[in-house]
Amino acid sequence: MVKKFLIAFFCVATYGIFAQNGTISPYSSFGIGDLRDNATVENRTMGGISLYGDSIHLNFRNPAALSKLRLTAYSAGLSHTEYRLEDFAEEQNTSVTNLEYLVIGFPVAKNAAVTFGLMPFSSVGYDLSNETTNSEQQTVTNVFTGEGGLNRVFVSLGFEPIKNLSLGATANCNFGTLEYNRLQSVENVQFGTLDRRESRINGFDLNYALNYTPTFKDKYTLYTSVLVNTQANLVSQNAETLGSFSLVNGQEIEVIDVDLDASGLRNTELKIPTRYTFGLGFGQNKKWLLGGEYSIQQFSSFSNDFLGLDNVEYTDASSFAFGGYFIPDYKALSGYFKRITYRAGLRYDVSGLVVNGKEINNFGITFGFGLPLGNSFSNLNLGFELGRRGTTDVNLIRESYFQVNASISLNDRWFVKRKIN
Numbered sequence: 001m002v003k004k005f006l007i008a009f010f011c012v013a014t015y016g017i018f019a020q021n022g023t024i025s026p027y028s029s030f031g032i033g034d035l036r037d038n039a040t041v042e043n044r045t046m047g048g049i050s051l052y053g054d055s056i057h058l059n060f061r062n063p064a065a066l067s068k069l070r071l072t073a074y075s076a077g078l079s080h081t082e083y084r085l086e087d088f089a090e091e092q093n094t095s096v097t098n099l100e101y102l103v104i105g106f107p108v109a110k111n112a113a114v115t116f117g118l119m120p121f122s123s124v125g126y127d128l129s130n131e132t133t134n135s136e137q138q139t140v141t142n143v144f145t146g147e148g149g150l151n152r153v154f155v156s157l158g159f160e161p162i163k164n165l166s167l168g169a170t171a172n173c174n175f176g177t178l179e180y181n182r183l184q185s186v187e188n189v190q191f192g193t194l195d196r197r198e199s200r201i202n203g204f205d206l207n208y209a210l211n212y213t214p215t216f217k218d219k220y221t222l223y224t225s226v227l228v229n230t231q232a233n234l235v236s237q238n239a240e241t242l243g244s245f246s247l248v249n250g251q252e253i254e255v256i257d258v259d260l261d262a263s264g265l266r267n268t269e270l271k272i273p274t275r276y277t278f279g280l281g282f283g284q285n286k287k288w289l290l291g292g293e294y295s296i297q298q299f300s301s302f303s304n305d306f307l308g309l310d311n312v313e314y315t316d317a318s319s320f321a322f323g324g325y326f327i328p329d330y331k332a333l334s335g336y337f338k339r340i341t342y343r344a345g346l347r348y349d350v351s352g353l354v355v356n357g358k359e360i361n362n363f364g365i366t367f368g369f370g371l372p373l374g375n376s377f378s379n380l381n382l383g384f385e386l387g388r389r390g391t392t393d394v395n396l397i398r399e400s401y402f403q404v405n406a407s408i409s410l411n412d413r414w415f416v417k418r419k420i421n
Contacts, residue, residue: 022098022123022149024083026397027360027390029146030312030353031304032201032234032270033124033178038152040101041077041407045368045383046323047345049293051211051225051279053158053166054286056377056411058105058115062227063168064209066158069113071377072106077407084400088392096125100405105156112159121174123149139187150176150201164214170207174232177201180307183245191244191253199306201270203234223281223291232272238265238306265306273298275317283324290324299352315359317352321345323366341370343383358396362389368405377411 028034039061043050053065058075077100085092103117128144151174158168178199185192208228215221243255260266274297281291299317323345332338344367353360364387371380383405390398 022096022120023125024094024096024127025389025399026085026126026128027353027355027399028124029126029128029144029180030307030309030355031122031302031314032272033122033146033149035122035272036100036120038101038119038121040075041368041381041383041405042341042343042370044385044405045343045345045366045381046291046325047321047347047364047366048319049279049281049291049321049323049345050227051223051281051291051293052283052289052325053211056379057409058103060101060103060115060117060119060154060156060170061207062209062211062225063115063156063158063170063207064166064211064225066105066113066115066156066168067111067160067166067211069105069107069158071411073104073409073411075101075103075105075407075409077101077405079403079405081401081403086392086398086400087395100407109159112157114155114157116153116155118151118153121150121152121172121176124178124180125149134186138189141185143183144181146178146180148176148178150174150178156207158209164212166209166211166213168209168211170209172205172207172232173202174204174234175202185247190247192247194241194243194245194252194255196241197306198239200237201234203232203270205232205272206230219284221283221285223279223283223289225277225279225293227275227277227279229275229277231274232270234270234272236268236270236306238268240265268304268306270304271302273301281324286327286330288324288326292320292322294321295319297352302352311356313354314352315354317350319347319349321347325370336372339372341379343368343370355396356394358391358393360390360396363387379409381405381407381409 023034025034039048042057050061053059053068055070058073059065079100080097082095101119103115105115107113124146126146130142132140134140152172154170154172156170160166180197182195210226212224213221240258241255244253277293277295279293283289297317300315302314325341325343327341328338330339346365349362351360364385366385368383385403388400392398
């Protein structure tokens with residue numbers, strides 16, 4: 001009964017990931033939108049570190065950690081983010097709620113497991129406007145809007161060929177549609193102009209992982225990991241329409257399709273550069289962990305020629321994450337709070353995005369809890385992040401946010417052969 005419920009819920013909730021508008025950030029107008037955090041709530045609440053694996057939790061970012069999985073696990077994650085957007089003159093409050101991931105994982109052999117699922121890869125969602133004055137002292141109003149995003153379907157394998165050494169790999173299929181619109185109107189002019197652009201994108205990439213976790217004094221563990229997210233080679237099929245519209249009723253007039261073949265922009269390539277992540281941690285298994293990760297990415301090689309934006313450039317990206325967890329006594333028969341997993345961390349991201357000559361970076365502080373459900377291995381995970389991205393300098397926008405994450409991880413023994421009929 002539980003299996004049937006999970007499969008039915010997985011199919012219904014899939015629509016939620018494909019249909020949602022995952023961001024309201026003005027910075028999603030660049031590149032392929034905001035690149036989403038492809039980590040579980042458990043990992044996010046530890047600053048984003050992913051070098052740890054255990055018998056009941058999934059790990060999307062580090063497939064080598066799946067070698068520790070011993071039970072079938074189904075996991076679904078949600079997030080709700082409250083934003084405060086500020087420029088030099090005013091501020092605005094808004095919010096967005098997302099379905100973050102749907103994943104199922106299960107052991108396939110001793111010290112080996114497989115997961116498959118889907119999640120957002122990037123999101124576009126913004127609504128901006130500005131006013132300027134032309135040479136004839138008329139007010140010119142520009143309205144910029146965008147929506148859409150890329151989704152990701154993936155399958156991962158993790159196994160432990162020799163003691164303490166785990167290897168893993170993930171294959172990702174990315175696909176989706178991005179839409180960008182610009183409307184311009186001039187004071188006392190009957191018609192405005194429109195520029196509508198659409199990109200249908202698809203492509204593949206691979207992730208590899210290696211974990212080495214030797215133990216000391218039969219009690220402590222050193223956690224080391226190397227992750228390689230290979231270059232994502234995406235193909236974009238583009239379309240653009242130009243025309244006019246009535247300022248009275250919004251009706252479009254004389255809209256034509258732009259010949260992108262002549263400029264070589266009908267089909268373009270988008271290459272998300274390879275990302276390398278190195279992790280180091282120390283702790284006592286199922287008791288406590290402290291760890292950190294450092295990532296680098298040569299994002300300066302990225303470009304999106306179809307958008308043709310003059311005020312944006314890309315530089316090499318990097319990020320640092322530090323965090324850990326603590327469990328007072330996971331085997332406690334009494335005292336519920338002793339079995340709760342307490343997590344905390346922080347992160348700092350140099351995104352590689354430079355707008356109007358200013359780097360758009362992000363800083364966040366995270367914390368959360370893993371709450372056991374009854375006497376089973378299943379658990380409810382709650383996470384919180386308080387952070388800030390961007391700047392109010394040179395007419396840019398600073399985003400202050402508070403994010404609440406929640407996931408449920410349901411565990412069971414599937415595919416067990418009956419010994420007695």
